[in-house]
Amino acid sequence: MMHSEHLAISGQGLSPAKKEALLADFFNEMSEKKQNFLGYQTNQDVSFSSSLQPFLSLNLLNLGDGFEDGSYEINAKQFERAVIDYYARLWGFSSPFSPRRYWGHITAMGSTEGNLYALWNARDYLSGYAVEGYQQEVYVQKPPIAIFSEAAHYSIKKACQILGLTTFNKAGPFLGTCPINQGDWQQALATKESGAVKEGDLYKLTEFFVEREYPVILILNHGTTFSGGSDATRRILNHLKPILGTNTEQDRRYWVHLDGALSANFSPYLNDDPFAITQDPYEFRHPDVMSICSSPYKWIGAPWACGIFLMHEQYKVGSSHRPAYIAGRDSTVSGSRQDIYALYLWERLTTLGTQGLKKIALENEHNAHYLHQQLTRLARFQPNITVMPKPNGSNIVRFSTPNDKINRQFSLAQDDVDVKGKTQRMSHVVVLSHVKRNMIDALLHELSSPYAFKNTQIRQHPLTVNYFGFFK
Known part of the structure; x- marks a missing residue:
């Protein structure tokens, strides 16, 4: 680990040789960590094309709305629009036979910014602001409830705090007895073992607030952070539609946002036709999903964080301010965004194509299945290891947390998980393109050690002799 005093910035600066040595040491250190990086949702298989190198000498800046040219002409808005158009088709927001009816942008951050923008727009829409499809403001008596x-990403609570959005936990005590959690409003909306929401509880909560004429903002997950589990979006929205009713210009009743940070990038490619919307209960591409975000850098790999945000254009509020300085609408959270993100995503998507993206998704799925299968076999001989079921379509495998040495060696993230009524500390592996079979086998080798788990001794078995090849 490099010491901070070596990096101190002084009046004399550092000599080129010293800087080169420091940077080389740092790169070698990070490259070494990459060899065993298994526990977080960031693909370390980054491919930066030489054709993009010249653009690093420019400040390609997207000021304001990507669908308006504006006056800052050193931009790559046309590449951003091409990327957004692709995701709109992939996520069912458009078809080749209909005009554009969606709006979106590449975010300067990951899905945190997408979640913030979605809840900002949802709050203002449900508060009666004028939108693209309805040009007049309307009076709304009660504030929306989130x-x-x-299992929702921690950025959801942060966004609610920033926006002053009332959550069901805060609003409920003033309105009556909580219909779930034995009447306790302070408890969270629980999830199943997979990380998917308990649908019955979600229905009861939604009905509670709708009956009291509160607009609701429903935040659903497609690929939760720790388990990779997904809410049954199609089944949930089909069930809730009679309760939610219909949004009209005068009657703003609900907003549905889907956080698809990781899984929305690849789950369509697990189908024969990635662009065909299925009737599966866990299909996230439902017409009542009004906004969606993802973090393509997590799956496709990128040297920086960036995200995709999409919504139905007719409900767009955002910011209607049009500064003369940029000659366009200041309609994003960050205001200005680096267009090298758009160029990078466009280059990767056009290089890989649909078939290349499908190949990556299937390889990740096969490797995740392999890891889960081998861990399940190991659990027969490790008395204190629990391997959680892998949710369908998830590239995440959860298991009992090993010792600190192994956690640090493989950068394993940890969380507390309810397993049959008992809280257990779990680690997980996120299987992405940089996670090869040799990395998986190296982890399995370490986990098969007698000292891999605290206070645990492995029962000897003939199958465990060949650790590295693992259960031949």
């Missing part, structure tokens, strides 16, 4: 599960 409903989300305990």
Whole structure:
């Protein structure tokens, strides 16, 4: 680990040789960590094309709305629009036979910014602001209520705090007895073992607030952070539609946002036709999903964080301010965004194509299945290891947390998980393109050690002799 005093910035600066040595040491250190990087949702298989190198000498800046040219002409808005158009088709927001009816942008951050923008727009829409499809403001008597599960990304709570959005936990005590959690409003909306929301509880909560004429903001997950589990979006929205009713210009009743940070990038490619919307209960591409975000850098790999945000254009509020300085609408959270992100995503998507992206998704799925299968076999001989079921379509495998040495060696993230009524500390592996079979086998080798788990001794078995080849 490099010491901070070596990096101190002084009046004399550092000599080129010293800087080169420091940077080389740092790169070698990070490259070494990459060899065993298994525990977080960031693909370390980054491919930066030489054809993009010249653009690093420019400040390609997207000021304001990507669908308006504006006056800052050193931009790559046309590449951003091409990327957004692709995701709109992939996520069912458009078809080749209909005009554009969606709006979106590449975010300067990952899905955190997408979640923030979605809840900002949802709050203002449900508060009666004028939108693209309805040009007149309307009076709304009650504020919207945000409903989300305990598996929602931590950025959801942060966004609610920033926006002053009332969550169901805060609003409920003033309105009556909580219909779930034995009447306790302070408890979270619980999830199943997979990380998917408990649908019955979600239905009861939603009905509670709708009956009291509160607009609701439903935040659903497609690929939760720790388990990779997904809410049954199609089944949930089909069930809730009679309760939610219909949004009209005068009657703003609900907003549905889907956080698809990781899984929305690849789950369509697990189908024969990635662009065909299925009737599967866990299909996230439902017409009542009004906004969606993802973090393509997590799956496709990128040297920086960036995200995709999409919504139905007719409900867009955002910011209507049009500064003369940029000659366009200041309609994003960050205001200005680096267009090298758009160029990078466009280059990767056009290089890989649909078939290349499908190949990556299937390889990750096969490797995740292999890891889960081998861990399940190992659990027969490790008395204190629990391997959680792998949710369908998830590239995440959860298992009992090993010792600190192994956690640090493989950068394993940890969380507390309810297993049959008992809280257990779990680690997980996120299988992405940089996670090869040799990395998986190296982890399995370490986990098969007698000292891999605290206070645990492995029962000897003939199958465990060949650790590295693992269960031949």
